[in-house]
Amino acid sequence: MNEHLQAWRAALLWFDADGRALYEEDGLLVTQREPDGIHRVHAIGDYQALKSQFQQLKPTHWPDRLIAPGFVDMHIHYPQLDVIGSPAEGLLPWLTQYTFVQEAKFSDPVHANDVAEFFLDELLRHGVTTALAFSTSHTPSVHALFTAAQNRNLRLITGKVLQDQHSPDGVRDQTEQSLRDTESLINRWHGVDRLGYAITPRFVPTCSEAQLRGAGEIASTHPSTWIQSHVAENLDEIKWVHQLYPKARSYLSVYDDFGLLRERAVYAHCIYFDEADRRLMHERKASAAVSPTSNMFLGSGFFDYAQAQETKMLHGLASDVGGGTSFSPFHTMLEAYKVGREGQSKTGLSLSPENLWWQHTAGAAEALGLQGKIGNLEVGCEADFVVLNPKATPLLARRTSQASNLSELLFALIVLGDDRVVEHTVIQGDITAPRSLESH
Ligand code: GUN
Ligand code: FE
Numbered sequence: 001m002n003e004h005l006q007a008w009r010a011a012l013l014w015f016d017a018d019g020r021a022l023y024e025e026d027g028l029l030v031t032q033r034e035p036d037g038i039h040r041v042h043a044i045g046d047y048q049a050l051k052s053q054f055q056q057l058k059p060t061h062w063p064d065r066l067i068a069p070g071f072v073d074m075h076i077h078y079p080q081l082d083v084i085g086s087p088a089e090g091l092l093p094w095l096t097q098y099t100f101v102q103e104a105k106f107s108d109p110v111h112a113n114d115v116a117e118f119f120l121d122e123l124l125r126h127g128v129t130t131a132l133a134f135s136t137s138h139t140p141s142v143h144a145l146f147t148a149a150q151n152r153n154l155r156l157i158t159g160k161v162l163q164d165q166h167s168p169d170g171v172r173d174q175t176e177q178s179l180r181d182t183e184s185l186i187n188r189w190h191g192v193d194r195l196g197y198a199i200t201p202r203f204v205p206t207c208s209e210a211q212l213r214g215a216g217e218i219a220s221t222h223p224s225t226w227i228q229s230h231v232a233e234n235l236d237e238i239k240w241v242h243q244l245y246p247k248a249r250s251y252l253s254v255y256d257d258f259g260l261l262r263e264r265a266v267y268a269h270c271i272y273f274d275e276a277d278r279r280l281m282h283e284r285k286a287s288a289a290v291s292p293t294s295n296m297f298l299g300s301g302f303f304d305y306a307q308a309q310e311t312k313m314l315h316g317l318a319s320d321v322g323g324g325t326s327f328s329p330f331h332t333m334l335e336a337y338k339v340g341r342e343g344q345s346k347t348g349l350s351l352s353p354e355n356l357w358w359q360h361t362a363g364a365a366e367a368l369g370l371q372g373k374i375g376n377l378e379v380g381c382e383a384d385f386v387v388l389n390p391k392a393t394p395l396l397a398r399r400t401s402q403a404s405n406l407s408e409l410l411f412a413l414i415v416l417g418d419d420r421v422v423e424h425t426v427i428q429g430d431i432t433a434p435r436s437l438e439s440h
Contacts, residue, residue, distance in 0.1 A: 004032050010065045068361070070361070072375045073132070074317060076132070091233060157228075164208050164210075178214075229266075231255065301345070304346045314366065333414045388413065396413070
């Protein structure tokens with residue numbers, strides 16, 4: 001039998017092409033290391049139906065456990081590890097009082113390496129196998145995260161923050177140099193192993209017109225790179241953008257005018273949008289990184305799920321640590337549910353547990369342009385997955401044992417779950433957590 005095959009037996013959760021949840025109570029997942037060195041799903045389905053086909057394989061058996069796709073975090077700041085839980089009077093004071101202070105430390109490669117390793121340990125401990133992450137404006141911060149991710153064989157996307165104005169000494173960069181650095185980082189890292197580069201203008205207020213224009217030009221010369229930024233998060237931020245660009249139709253349209261809306265452009269928050277903004281996002285195939293724990297913590301506002309669905313704006317879930325308060329996809333999914341329910345400032349709706357889960361796995365992958373590659377366990381997807389214990393705590397055990405269908409099981413996990421549920425995180429056939437727990 002092919003020595004590149006591995007098999008895993010447990011309950012299985014994955015998604016079809018329309019985002020519907022698929023489930024096998026006693027399933028078999030077979031992965032294969034392919035000639036390009038990447039482990040992908042070779043077969044998935046009912047254990048009894050598949051076992052004769054893979055008789056020679058000895059599956060790793062995880063009774064009473066659930067294998068699910070690794071979570072995908074669409075927006076997170078690795079240098080904000082030490083910013084989590086810093087209270088402020090909203091976004092702009094939070095940036096100046098805490099965030100820029102911490103980010104200034106990343107000119108030091110030793111500090112950057114140290115935080116990058118801790119950050120990846122933390123992602124894996126929580127079952128997050130791919131992130132689209134901000135670094136800082138310092139190139140060593142980018143090298144540090146790419147190197148650490150490469151050593152762990154992760155699929156990860158990051159980029160150097162562009163911020164050449166309205167930023168203090170220590171994080172402010174220089175226009176021409178920042179664009180040259182972006183080009184060289186793309187050449188060094190984009191498409192190397194499982195790594196990808198994201199052109200990263202921080203947000204409109206901290207980028208000069210020349211820097212935004214330059215970023216847009218680089219984005220069109222390198223169409224397979226990602227773009228990541230922030231938009232329409234906070235009312236004071238929006239006022240500021242309006243002062244800077246009084247003639248712009250909206251905050252979002254400033255990015256569009258500089259060529260920064262396209263496929264693989266990911267905008268965090270997207271709260272204060274009108275219909276034209278959402279339609280523009282859809283037309284350009286750009287996507288929204290919904291960041292509910294951050295939006296609640298900073299008091300920013302509520303993402304409008306009903307309108308996002310109506311206009312078919314691509315969207316998925318993100319932690320936005322350190323504005324966000326948790327690495328845990330379970331916490332993020334629960335806050336997303338509450339944000340969906342909020343019905344005073346917009347239409348309230350109940351997102352199904354399957355949809356919440358999809359937004360943090362296959363849906364997030366689709367919003368990143370990585371559908372069929374990550375965030376799912378369909379045949380051909382890259383083999384990054386989590387092994388969950390639905391009985392990880394006494395209350396979870398009590399609650400999940402009463403679940404009579406998949407929805408109830410997933411909802412109990414979303415509401416009561418956290419890192420204790422994540423028993424293993426498997427990256428490319430390699431069980432990485434809880435090994436990572438022992439290193440601390
Ligand atoms: N807008 C500009 N920078 C940031 C940041 O670091 N976090 C959040 N939440 N919003 C931003
Ligand atoms: Fe952010």
